Amino acid sequence: MTAAVAASSVAVAPTPKKADAAGSYTAYLCFASKTYKGVCSNHDDGEFNLGVHNGNTKKKIKTSIKNATFKKGKVSFTVSVTGNALKNALKGDKGFNTIYVDTNLPGTSKKKFKVSSATLKIDNKTVKKIKNPYLTPDAGKEKSQFTQIMIVNTWNPNAEKKYKSSALKKVPTKSMAVTVSGTLK
Secondary structure, rough: OOOOOOOOOOOOOOOOOOOOOOOEEEEEEEEEEEEOEEEEEOOOOOOHHHHOOOOOOOOEEEEEOOOOOEEEEEEEEEEEOOOHHHHHHHHOOOOOEEEEEEEEHHHHHHEEEEEEEEEEOOOOOOEEEEEEOEEEEOOOOOOOOOOEEEEEEEHHHHHHOOOHHHHOOOOOOOEEEEEEEEEEE
């Protein structure tokens, strides 16, 4: 018996890595500027594959994105975005609605993740160091498929207690990075 297999050309958008069997997780820098001229979406968002883009027009902004991986034990990683195109893309913007580190660590594991600090750098200068930053999912939503480390979030009152989004007026011209330190049990 012979089986015929037809080959077809199908474009499939890349999907972010899920936690592997060894317990490795991926972290992604996400943000939305005040005017949405600069956006980088969650790993489970339909616009994730656009990378850094104009949230209004969906036009890509040429940048280099560095994600990170982490696993159980001592955690220390940096996620970042770099590129000269940031200067023109964010020209005239007055800050951010959100800056956070998205991860594929399940929300049910949030209690095992203790983040002692998160440091935000814009254009290689430390803008803010947050001790014990707020982690989502919020209480009662632990069945979420992911955990996020909040730096700035206009819409989350718990994150706002740590660092008010209105306090951040600077936007990057070359780079933005968040370094996270802590432990995962």
